[in-house]
Amino acid sequence: MLKIEDIYVGYYEDLHILRGLSLTAQTGKLTAILGANGVGKSTLLKAIYGFLTPHSGRILLNGSDVTGTATHQLISLGISYIPQQPGIFKHMSVRENLMMGAWTFQNDKKRMESKIEENYERFPILREKQHEQAGNLSGGQQRMVEIGRTLMTDPEVILVDEPTAGLAKMLSEEVYRMLVNLRDEEGLTILLVDQEIREALKIADYVYVLELGRNKFEGPASDFEDLEKAFWS
Amino acid sequence: MSDINLLLNRVSKRFGGNQAVDHVSFSVTKPELIGMIGPNGAGKTTLTNLMSGMLKPTTGTIYLNGRRIDGHPAYDVTRAGLGRTFQITRALGRMTVLENMMVPGLAHRPRARRLDLEERAHEILGLLTIDHLTNEYSRALSGGQRKLLELGRLLMLEPSVIILDEPFAGVHPRLQETIYQYIHRVHEDGKAIILISHDMDAVFELSHRLLVLHHGALIADGAPQAVRSDPAVIEAYLGHDEDD
């Protein structure tokens, strides 16, 4: 369970983007965070993931305080992050990209191989392209590489920021299906930030809607049937 | 006001293997409010960059008010009468808000008296509700305030065509209201506006005409209602549920 308590975060000393935001992502559930552009959704994920240090407030993972933990250590605590800006290593091969996902257990060759194999099963196209430079892949394929790389570590919690932005319809459906799979079959806790409201609502268990750095609405996904009201007003 | 005549003819841009803009053609001939939508990465910003001279098209031609402007440096295009804002705001950080306003002011009318320009700048800042920040370094502004500053700078230029790249992103509803007013006002002044936004409500509310980009190609160009029901657009961007 990931719990955010009343955090204040900003990019500059004196300007807070998030102002007293709280939310909880239940274990094994998919929690969606929605909101207009720029309300601070990505900022929230960056704060959880240690790129930004909260001015105040706490971040709790399964009850223990992880506020201010350095980014590179979070992964060994079982949190992974898929940022909004695709972050693959363009000048490395697909395989090497996946290997980098195994950084935290770099000496366990067997585990690494089996995880890579898992990813190839998940995205067969990656097997075909394993020796290609990742930078030469299409946007969607790059997204696959990124997701695959994130899953190498068997995270408990993943933070996903607009995973389907820029993906073709077919692919984006695939990605959502995969998120659902991860939740249902592997029991992952997922915190999803998305602009594709409809899709997100379809798969989410619980939803938060933000407004300029604060909570606006929250509730189970079923509460958000009336889309127009909840979001576009 | 001045005659508006923006014409794009099969404009393309490639980045390495990525066809960011794919043979886009359209024209703007009257002071319309045009919305431009499309998924992330569809090429909207790239197209803006091409029109404003920040990038050189790989192929294709662009005319503005009878002058060919593709491949011309940005300042030339700006002088020809096309102004734009940036999706990721580009305030001139270590200059004050007033100085930020004076740059386009003086660039556009080098012979004007400085005091007149300053007066005009104050006026515009007042309109945009950020006049209390006049002497503030612009790097100290909040995201929304930066958006407003960018809009303000445009007015100093008096362009005939304005491209607004995501003016609402990261902007508080109150400020959004200000921007709405700004758009209406500029439109009433007889300028053509191309509005790029992911905010469907705003786009549908404001625009008279809608351009839809997908994978760099222009897949629809027409009245908002018509576009809204265009199957290709639904497939690419709006999603099926829209009309369910």
Place this chain on the structure above:
Amino acid sequence: MAILNRIESAIDESIGRRRLGYALLGLIILFFLWFPNDASQSNYAKTVFISGFFYAIMSSSWALLAGIAGQFSFGHMAFMGIGAYVAGLVARDGIVFASLGIGITAESFSAIGTIIIGTLIAGLVGLVIGWLLLRLRSAYLALFTIAFSELFRIMMLTEYDYTGGSNGLSLRPLLQIADIDAARQVEYYLMFALLIVCLLAMYWVANSPIGLFLRAMREDEDAASALGVNVVRYKILVFVFTSMIVGLAGAIFYSDVGSERIIPEQLEVLQMSLIIAYAVIGGMESLIGAAAGAFISRYLLEAMREVVISLPLGLTLPDGSDAFVWETGAWRFAVFGVVMVFTLRYMRNGLLYPIITWFSGRDLAMQETVAKRDDDDDLDEQAGASDE
């Protein structure tokens, strides 16, 4: 502290900081004007000042180029050298177009004529280099200008038949005053006047629309361009302008005003680095700061050749002397490097910046806005309040 604050507010209320600043500046200028008349000062002190003025011109014009316009050039010394060398060559050989069989003999040029030609050629080369540099930014620009200036230096050194090689080239003396004291006096005022003129010219440029455009260009070249600033023109312009300033300063300085001859060693990267270091230490975004930085640094480097620490109370060392003498000659540049690094790291705007901002009153405005932000840290209210 409290007293300081009281003094501060007293000043704010009475004459205001800015005016106090101008008054102080006036005093400094008066000091410089009076200095050579101080009978207790030797000609050498004047010489140190003269070269101080020269380096102040070099550093402040570099500050205009790099600090204000954002063009990180290492070629500044080369442009100075072009001014001086061209003046010297014209004075020696005149201008000859061998292929056309026409030419102007050296005798027909006065010293001033050679200086003007030197300045113009420096500007012309600045034009070409500025144009070539349009596409290059930051590190690439720095590297290119280093290459340019090294090439120039090597040529001056190697083509000794034309340039005098490492013996250097003497220029036509600008002032021919037999009496040394009088000559030094005139040289002093000439160089000081040149500094003031250059500073005023640069100050004028920096505060004109051009200066505004240059800063806009430094902040964000693309954005400036999109706002209608002709970045090509201003980029070239700033190169031409600063090249002409240093070309002029070089041509005058080496016309037996500060030195009797220009040598290629003067164009070495080391010399260029000193100019940059002076500007950095003084504050590279301020013309006055850079000029003062250069002047003071040169003075201190000169003074630091030997540090003598007198022992108090008539104590004596075992060897009978009453002072420690630390031969800092070899260490002073090392110390200088340390100062530069720490300035950059901890006082990015130069050591003089706090003083300059205090007098300009800018920190007042900044305090104000921070206070404002603290008051209503809520964006809504800010936007709402100004809605009315």
Place this chain on the structure above:
Amino acid sequence: QADGHCEFANYTITIGGLAPLSAPGAVAGGVAMDWAFNQAADDINADCGVQIDGVNYQIDVVTGDSEGSPERGQAVTERLIQEDEVDAMVGVYHSAVGLATMGMLEANAIPTVFSEPWNDNVSANGIREFDGAPPRFEDGIDHIFRISPASSMVGSVIVDWLLSLGVDDVVLIVENTDYGQPAAADEAARFEAGGATVSKIDVELGTEDFVPILSRIQARAEAPDVIRILVTGETSFNLTQQMAELGIAPSDDTICVTNQFAFQSDQYWATVPDGNFCAFNRVGIIPSLFSDAAVELNAKYEEAWGDIIPSFAMASYDAVHIVADAMERAGSYSDAAAIVAAIEATDIDLSQGRYYFEYGAHNPELPEGTPAFMWHQWPDPIVTVMQYYEPGQSGLDAAVIYPEVYQTHGTAYIAPGTSP
């Protein structure tokens, strides 16, 4: 300080020294000169200073850092004159500095003894900057003397030696400086007058890798008879070493002549290892003729720097003595005219030998054919050619091979692989 056995007057005679103590000047040279100035002052003071009218005056040398730049040289000279109120000047390493400071020294009437600049023009009366220009010193040079050789004087010895060995194909490798170029021009003219063909190669000081240009020499159909290196400092060591490594010179075909820096045997053997028996020219007295004074001075230098004393340190040391001696004879430390007259009449034995000045106000007419630089020039700087013949040999033990009068091993050249 009162050393007990001498009573000193209150006034201290100040002599200005000029030497490059920081980059871009030749710091190594400057440091040695600075040492020599102070050593001379110490030695004079230990001997009760300068005695004028029965009063002992202490002497003090203030060294100014020329940085090897004429501009700095001028400024520092001015400081020495104005602030330190020097009574006389000595020193100067770079000719460009010497040329630049002459005007000021003349104008201020400072008796000056230059101890290291080699440019012919430094002591030449009536020098012109370029053809057609008026002479720089219309009234002549009154106050400036030189005890270092003019480049032309050095060149003649080397050239005479080589011509006497029957050399007719010469390669000159020359640094691009005020020392190298004039020296090369002079030597080339002499070689050509002697019937030899000369090819000249310029190099930039500070270059490390000479192999490409040496390969070019090596590629000639005929190996040259001699390679003469007119390059100073560490650059000359690199060049000498690479020549040997490539087997170009010294070899059976080719004689190698490097410059006087090779006399600094510790530095030389450290940077040019494994027995490279280049010949080199030596300015200043040769070790076998070292007077007691020279031996003593060398011992002090070795103690301070762990190497043999270079000639410019010796000359700098002597320069201070010449000035002090002239002051004693003039009976004044401040009367420039008297001191100059006394220097002109110098006749004194110092570490480098007997000093005197042939041409000056006392003998103003330079005979036809005597070069202008002989004015106020010590005519006898001994210039010899020396050669090592054992690896790691001290410069003091190196063989003097030319001129014949000084020969120590009875041979004018020690071929590689042989010993005298």
Place this chain on the structure above:
Amino acid sequence: MVIHDTVFVIWLLAAGPLWAAIGLFLLPSVNQGRAESEQISITTLQIAGVIGGFALGPVGVGLFYFEPALIRRTTLTAGVAITVFVSSQVLARIVDPNLPSGLWLLLAGPLWAAVAAFILPRQYRAVEANDQNVLTAAALGGFAIGPIIIGLMWKHTPKISRDWMIVLGSLGAWQIYTLFAIHNTTNPCVASPYHITYLTQQTANGVVIGAIYSLMAVGLTLIYSVQGIVSFAHGQLYMVGGYFSFYFLLHGSNILSDITGAEISINPIWGIPVAAIIVFVMGAVFERIFLKPMHEGLIERVSEYAILITFGFGFFIEYTTLAIAGPFPQRTDRFIEIRRFTLQRAQITDDFAFGPINIIGDRAFAMVVGIILIFALLYFLQRTWTGRALRATSQDRQAAAVTGINPTNMNTLSFGMGSMLAAMSGAALIPIFAWVPWVGAEMVGRSYVIVVLGGLGSVPGALLGGVIVGIVEALGAGCHPDPSRGAAYKEAFALVIFALVLLLKPTGLFGREQT
């Protein structure tokens, strides 16, 4: 023909059939993946392995192994170079020396380069063709074949590949060489019966010294690739590396001699790791204190800040060293006792002779050290986890952090390692050159040339760039028409190339396109 036995043996070890065999088996088996993405067939790989191994030994095999893209270009370059050389030799013998230079200026040369560079990019844009690299190709082509290139490219507007550039560039070189051969008949590069061996000798000089240059440049490029900054303290770190080695050897052998009572001298090879460790620490500490804030977003205008602050650091090091070590030149003992490897001169016909070719022993040794270190570095970067992490950080800091890499440490590591490489090349060269505190200045200028030529951030680029600069300097000094000025302009040749590359193709040979 007399060949020193040592040379023969060394060649056998360093190149020759042994390495050809290794290349034959190694190349195809290990690098399939990369080769596939470059579309190189196994046969090509095998051939490249054999040829590369035979000619250049481990260098050839290694280069091809790590950078398969090089294979085609290398073969192409070699082929064109040979053709160019032979044809200009032939031309020079049949053409009347009075005729061509005016003709050449009319038919090709700089004028046409300018014209082509002006016209062609416009034409490409007009017909909507991809105008990437057109400027460079047009300039090169105009220089080489004048109006013909305009016709060719105007009509067909072909896509400009690197192969085009190589061919056009070589053609330009051919022009110059031919003109040279016709006019400058006393020049050893074109005239003497030994000119082929002379050229070989100069090329060898260039390769040997160039490989050492590369080692230093690689450090610079490594720092750039991870941190995006150019270190202006690199020359001083190189210098100080030499001094650390020197003092270590001096004191080390004194101490050893004191202990054992016998005269013991330590081989300078041991100075290399010592200097490496010390300077690594120096660099790392400096990075932590002064460069770290850059990456934490605390500093505006990062690249300018980096230039200035590293510059100040270098300033400090140089003058501190001067104050401590003094201005007197130093040098350590040799690495090996062999002075030089020689191929003796042999007259074959009147017109053709072979040799001599000399390689100085210590340099050859330093070159081997340099090459081994560079390949060790390449291995480290390509095949170890830390190396991958470094590369990953250089490509995307945030993504690297997300996978658990600590980017701060990677920055420190990269600056430390870059500095260390400079120090290692210093320690490798102090047995070869007389060492003074300002010795870094010349060398660092060259490193800038190399990294820009190779493409900032590319390690193989730096390796190749070093060799190219070495060769250009050697041939420049060796072939300059005025023998008296050739050496004085040695540094200038590289600077000219540098300026041209910066102007025509700032991304260099292997640089990534800037985004």
